[in-house]
Amino acid sequence: MxxxxxxxxxxxxxxxxxxxxxxxxxxxxxxxxxxxxxSLTSTGAVAATTGKYxxxxxxxxxxxxxxxxxxxxxxxxxxxxxxxxxxxxxxxxxxxxxxxxxxxxxxxxxxxxxxxxxxxxxxxxxxxxxxxxxxxxxxxxxxxxxxxxxxxxxxxxxxxxxxxxxxxxxxxxxxxxxxxxxxxxxxxxxxxxxxxxxxxxxxxxxxxxxxxILPMHCSANVGLEGDVALFFGLSGTGKTTLSADPNRRLIGDDEHGWSPNGVFNIEGGCYAKCINLTREKEPQIFDAIRFGAVLENVVINSESRVADYDDNTLTENTRAAYPIQAIDNIVDPSIAGHPNTIIFLTADAFGVLPPISKLTKEQAMYHFLSGYTSKLAGTERGVTSPEATFSTCFGSPFLPRAATEYAEMLGKKIDEHNAKVYLVNTGWTGGEYGVGNRMKLPYTRAMVQSALEGELNNVETIKDEIFGLEIPLHVPGVPDEVLQPNKTWDNQAAYEVKAKELAAKFRENFKKFSNVPSEIEEKGGPTA
Structure with missing residues (x-):
């Protein structure tokens, strides 16, 4: 600079x-x-409110x-x-x-x-x-x-x-x-x-x-043997939960750069959502909110000064800011080698994307550009059924350059460092939202662990007929029938309708990328 x-x-x-x-x-x-x-809270954190905004x-x-x-x-x-x-x-x-x-x-x-x-x-x-x-x-x-x-x-x-x-x-x-x-x-x-x-x-x-250097809106951690993983995902996909692994050290939770030397954290702290926060669910975040931390728009009891993390009176977007050193099990300084594994997280409320699938470079670039997840009914006024949401490169509000610049850089780095890329659906299985069930967290953890440990590198796969994704037939700790979404639905005709509906949304969204090489859409997007 x-x-x-x-x-x-x-x-x-x-x-x-x-x-x-x-x-x-x-x-x-x-x-x-x-x-x-x-004001000062019972844990020594500072609590402030932001008024209108x-x-x-x-x-x-x-x-x-x-x-x-x-x-x-x-x-x-x-x-x-x-x-x-x-x-x-x-x-x-x-x-x-x-x-x-x-x-x-x-x-x-x-x-x-x-x-x-x-x-x-x-x-x-x-x-x-x-x-x-x-x-x-x-x-x-x-x-x-x-x-x-x-x-x-x-x-x-x-x-x-x-x-x-x-x-x-x-x-x-x-x-x-x-x-x-x-x-x-x-x-x-x-x-x-x-x-x-x-x-x-x-x-x-x-x-x-x-x-x-590729800037990335993702979390990152490193394993005991120095293997690095990146986790991309929009709100509600499980990025924080899945990257917080007791067997892996945290590099950072939100913003990273991928340089010729490897991955580094852009920040020195964390800005965590804390609505409904409990020590049981997120012990690291809960215990990091101590002296020097900043609570934003969290309701505080006026007498006890205890934070009420369940109170959304001011906003659902309550936040806590603290230095990364307040978290145990981190990499300090926050730098590591090149990523071995890249995880794209999505919470598909249509219930049609596989719980885990292997991506080719073209598919990785396609899904990186798409940045898909679902808004759920009831989460916003006027949303009465699941809505597909696309945020380019999983961070469109913060990208001054054309999205294709970032995607092309990602594709080159995947090639250069032979990184394995997976799409992980933490959303619904056995039917769409309201019919099926949310994917069980232990299953998702088992799938992510298998991906990180290289157990899926050479596993037998089957191609999804609508999205063209390679689905592993076996993952340790996960029932085989869970892995293929069409087999989890009772009504096969209903599954196909929903799957094609989502595939059409992907294609419609991708039309905004006018200067993307045609092979990215042809080889990376839905096939039906």
């Missing part, structure tokens, strides 16, 4: 008397409490249309363009706004655990609790690294600065604007801390491919 000078006004801001740079966790906790930004604001996210981004960004509804003039005007307004504050908080750190490919960053916050969040989510520098730390990208977050759309050229009071030439992210009008985390991920998704 090339060093980039900080704009003069930002230098002036950083020299101001109101700047609090690189405060420790205890200092930040004290600031949060003294400024009434949050309890999730990301994708319609308010922009990339500045500059000379360098004109032909490199995949412009559209995800990557909305905004002018340099709009950015410059808002930039000056936000800095003037922060200069008037009694205190502004600065965190200096890194994105990327591999020192050869890390990005020095700084995060400037109006709120102390947001700065604590950044401190826990990104990679913290040593005292020695801090001495000569030169930020190459800056996030400026001013939640209480609200844009005037009529004057400022935004769609609403909220804005998340990335300027790759100014190496700056401006965030305003939202208190949701996840915008800080995901803006850095989006930046890395743009910058890393320039150096031959």
């Amino acid at each position: 090339n060093s980039v000078s900080i704009p003069n006004k930002l230098i002036d801001l950083l020299k101001g008397n109101n700047i609090q740079i690189q405060l420790s966790v205890p200092q930040l906790v004290e600031k949060v409490l003294n400024r009434n930004e949050g 309890t999730g990301r604001s994708p319609k308010d996210k922009y990339i500045v249309k500059e000379a360098s981004t004109l032909d490199t960004v995949d412009w559209g509804s995800v990557n909305q363009p905004i002018s340099e003039e709009v950015f410059s005007n808002l930039y000056n307004k936000v800095l003037s706004y922060l200069q008037e504050k009694d205190e502004v908080f600065v965190f200096k750190g890194f994105a990327g655990a591999d020192k050869k490919h890390r990005l020095p960053i700084q995060v400037i916050n109006e709120y102390a609790w947001h700065n604590l969040f950044a401190h826990q989510l990104f990679i913290r520098p040593t005292d020695e690294e801090l001495l000569d730390h030169q930020a190459e990208f800056t996030v400026i977050s001013a939640p209480n600065f609200k844009a005037d759309p009529a004057v400022d050229g935004t769609a609403s009071e909220t804005f998340i604007i990335v300027s790759f030439e100014k190496r700056t992210v401006l965030i305003g009008g939202t208190e949701y801390a996840g915008e800080i985390k995901k803006s850095i991920f989006s930046i890395m998704n743009y910058l890393l491919p320039e150096n031959g």
